[in-house]
Amino acid sequence: RIPPESFQTFKCEAPSLDVKVKKEDLLSMYKSMVAMRRMEMAADGLYKAKLIRGFCHLCTGQEAVGVGMEAALSEHDKVITAYRSHGFTYMRGGTISSILGELLGRKTGISGGKGGSMHMFTSNFFGGNGIVGAQVPIGAGIAFTQKYLGNKAATFIFYGDGAANQGQVFEAFNMAKLWNLPAVFVCENNKYGMGTSASRSSANTAYYTRGDYIPGIKVNGMDVLAVNQAVSYAKDWTVSAEKGPLVLEMETYRYSGHSMSDPGITYRSREEIQDVRAANDPVSGLKECLLENKVVSEDEIKSMDKSARARVDKAMEEAKASPQPDIEEFWTHVYKKGYEVPFLRGREPEEFHRYR
Amino acid sequence: RIPPESFQTFKCEAPSLDVKVKKEDLLSMYKSMVAMRRMEMAADGLYKAKLIRGFCHLCTGQEAVGVGMEAALSEHDKVITAYRSHGFTYMRGGTISSILGELLGRKTGISGGKGGSMHMFTSNFFGGNGIVGAQVPIGAGIAFTQKYLGNKAATFIFYGDGAANQGQVFEAFNMAKLWNLPAVFVCENNKYGMGTSASRSSANTAYYTRGDYIPGIKVNGMDVLAVNQAVSYAKDWTVSAEKGPLVLEMETYRYSGHSMSDPGITYRSREEIQDVRAANDPVSGLKECLLENKVVSEDEIKSMDKSARARVDKAMEEAKASPQPDIEEFWTHVYKKGYEVPFLRGREPEEFHRYR
């Protein structure tokens, strides 16, 4: 049973507080969370070693969102998010080595090294999008497709507290409601959009109420079980009950800076971060829950932690061992293979590629 | 005293139902309404005579909005709207002949013939904008300026029921609330955006509630006195009381087609239009009110009607008598005079204009 504060609702009932999860699912969630955190720590290290370039947005602190979500979804359900995408990519089937490989810009990267940190995709995960807010109507279109094709699948559309003000979000809300789309809009409220706190960017920080005519639920996004419960509820709502769109607000926290170039402590205090880590950390939270409820022993925890670390280390070595993409890949995928333009030009007239 | 149904409110008190207007103001409102309607009828005729080109959006049926508004404003207040702008231009100081002149593309047109139907401006009226929704953040910027400069002036920002779904509107709401701008967002709900009825375009057709954190009032936009009352209230709210933004929804009706090329009867019935005209016409409404309350006699009404007609006829003759713009005007106002680029090119290299 999770605490009643786990949910706050807007124009709908709360999900049940009675959580029924199998032991193996709990363990699997724990393993995922630890692996995800380890993976992000690895990315942090690789960035600092100057092996990762450009932007790199970590999801440490927010692991419960992706993990709790995935545990409630099937492979038929769809997910889309912005640039803070490593964790989701992992949950949606991307291997750790393909994710780290992408960060390193290697051939075995999940996008062949062409996308980098912000642009990762799997067959039911649509990225990995760099333009704040743009993924929201795109997500509505993915939901539209499920309805069009008669698929019994929900689409979960993630966006940040900063992104929540983008006009496109409201345009997507409107169409999703008008057309009763199986779309769940999930505001991942990690309290800041870059250096701007939610209350400085948003006239209404109760993001779960901002769908107006779309009901909403605020969820304790630091508790993987609450997330899981809310996502199950949302899936039922929009797929089984065909009640149309729903808004979820996941209250969570970003430990790291916005991206690697942001120390993350000019607009908030170190204590603030420490306090969340100490009182609210999603990984420790689940660990304690497992221990308290005697689902596992300390030793089992340690061994899971160790094996997560080993997995990530191994994946990192694999990724590092991968060569850079072949130079020919520069020219592929501008257009779909077989349907290219006759040729493309490089930097000067004698640099070019002929497709046919 | 106007009927209680005149207003519906969202997160605020209703304006008073006790209307105190001087006789001369009532007469002036009536004169404006009749003149406005006549002007639009003149435009209709000129368009059908092929003297007006392109788009031409009439405001017949919606006269109470512009007239009731202006009666509550001072010259310091600002107004902006979309392309359905003739009536507002007139109320904000544009002469009828300069408006018709613009429609005819003449030198004496209010924009020198360069803007046409959709693009008319006065010193406190910012147009006349052709891109649905774009005028809304622009209007917020005008309000921002009043606050920045310490002017005690309200900015009224008009947009349609169709435009109300544009993302920019919500972006403007958010900034207006965050920064407590003296901005009044006025949704002119004339029931259709082109051929799309409000309920087919908008998941929530209670437009006065769509500001979420911004209070709103729905107003009987067919009653010039209700409009006047609501606009006064809004001005007080945002200027004197400094309570920040407010949303007004003016419930009104468009008699004509969307623009001259739309017969206006494929998506609604002729009866629907007739019913509104018969039961709710803003001009007849005010006329009856004046007669019932014995403010004026039938004869006085007739004479006002006649003089409005005469004024419009005279203005039309003036406008028609105006020559087309001088050809040199083709090159002016691309940049501000004195700050142009050295030259601009016409259609081929030997057609060009040198500024210096």
Next chain:
Amino acid sequence: VEMTVRDALNAALDEEMAADEKVYLLGEEVGQYNGAYKVSKGLLDKFGPKRVIDTPITESGICGLAVGSAFAGLKPVCEFMTWNFAMQAIDQIVNSAAKTHYMSGGNVDCPITFRGPNGAAAGVAAQHSQCFAAWYGSVPGLKVVSPWNSEDAKGLLKAAIRDPNPVVVLENELMYGVSFPMSEASLSKDFVVEIGKAKIEKEGTDVTIVAHSRSVGFALEAAYLLEKEGICSAEVINLRSIRPLDTETIIKSVKKTNRLVTVEGGWPQYGVGSEICAQIMESEAFDHLDAPVVRVTGADVPTPYAQNLEAFAFPDTEVIARVVKRTLNKQIGASN
């Protein structure tokens, strides 16, 4: 048979929707209203509201939704009432539709068609008159076509819908009502016009005129006029595609005629003509030029409303004829 450009576009939509369940049309007023310019007339009745979808006036949202549906497996035809309004959605077209296939290393496809009228209509002033050919033409990942007549319209729109890449179709409102003969072949539902191939509309020997969209008509008129006056025999090339640009066809023609005039309705700077000039300059055709390439374009001003001013904003037969004559008198190296 003759067919208007409007009917040709309608037929293209009709045929492709009938052929493939995944093709659907969305946009403002495309359904009940039959299209702001009646291009989609009858399609709602025929295919129903699942496949012909009236949207709110939210370009960026509609466009994003359409792109998402393409990512997820449908083949949307996203109509913009005019391309001017698509500026609100251009981020979705460029950043989402055009770039995702590449960024994903080929993992995500985007088979989408964006279409609507482009460039100037009559008397609609500055905000409703812009040509976007060069902007979209600059973007790798997009294909861009610009039909002139009914065959172009039908064949290019069908090709666009079938193409698994995002394709921008730049129509022209002033052409919708114009009728053109349709060949037997073009009436077939199998008819497509290959994207990326220009068409020689009229053969000639003395000068090449390259144009796209409505300007092709003016170019042809000018060519026939000059021929009638005994001044020259002009070859007229209808570009059809803006990206890829069929430089090969232009080069071949220039090698024959040794003179080139480009014509477009858009603004001059960084335009379609500029690119053609540059490509000719960089190609072997350059050495065959007897006179410099000259661009005929829209004037470098926002479009004015008044008719007498507007008349100076866009090229017409007379301007083209004048420029061609001047070009015939020019000789490289001669000082004039």
Next chain:
Amino acid sequence: VEMTVRDALNAALDEEMAADEKVYLLGEEVGQYNGAYKVSKGLLDKFGPKRVIDTPITESGICGLAVGSAFAGLKPVCEFMTWNFAMQAIDQIVNSAAKTHYMSGGNVDCPITFRGPNGAAAGVAAQHSQCFAAWYGSVPGLKVVSPWNSEDAKGLLKAAIRDPNPVVVLENELMYGVSFPMSEASLSKDFVVEIGKAKIEKEGTDVTIVAHSRSVGFALEAAYLLEKEGICSAEVINLRSIRPLDTETIIKSVKKTNRLVTVEGGWPQYGVGSEICAQIMESEAFDHLDAPVVRVTGADVPTPYAQNLEAFAFPDTEVIARVVKRTLNKQIGASN
């Protein structure tokens, strides 16, 4: 003294805000965060939250609000975190800011500056690497500048803020941290660089290289390299303005050197180089060309992330040197 481009921009903002109460800065993270790239560092402390305004992440709303404030009498400096994000606001820049003065017959002014980093940074992939010079450069009503070094940055930004027209300032993130010497004059608060004038950064006699933004540095390096190798004396022109384009300066140079290479980081088609080619073709410089103009540009692909691929996406010193050498060996009319 030396100054980074970042500090030069900061000084320009500081001085113009101090000089004119109507000038204010708004954008995402410009205040408390001191700017995503620290260009506005210290300005919030100095001018307070009334004049340095942190906004929500709503480009189209921010931009529209800024334009409205310009219509109403203020002089906004609207920062885009990068120009990529301004695609969401491009309708406001083009349809509202650029066209309203004309449409209103001169009744409404729009004294606004739009600024932010443009083009590629390092390793930021396709959605964050686009160059918008040609797009904005095509729009009448706008002026467009593209500074390279610190003097450019300071002088052009100040000129932009003082100009009563909408001006687009295309900065470059990779240049922010680069230091350049500042002349005595450029340190003055009266210093401005005239919009529309290119600058000859290095005189030369054998070939002209025209570039803008970061490419100017590569062009100079290539020129010095070629000089050192005894291959040629190249003249390097820093465009500074994209609109108006200072064709006069280019023409004069080409008349002297008889050869021209253009360099830019943007995509090749319908780009800055294309326009320069076309204008040279139409000008008297054409007859002075001893070799065709060649464009060096960004490659015609969305920008890849991986370092080895990215290296092929943008021009550098080596590519420029190679093309210049080739151009020197070309002769018009010679078959090669």
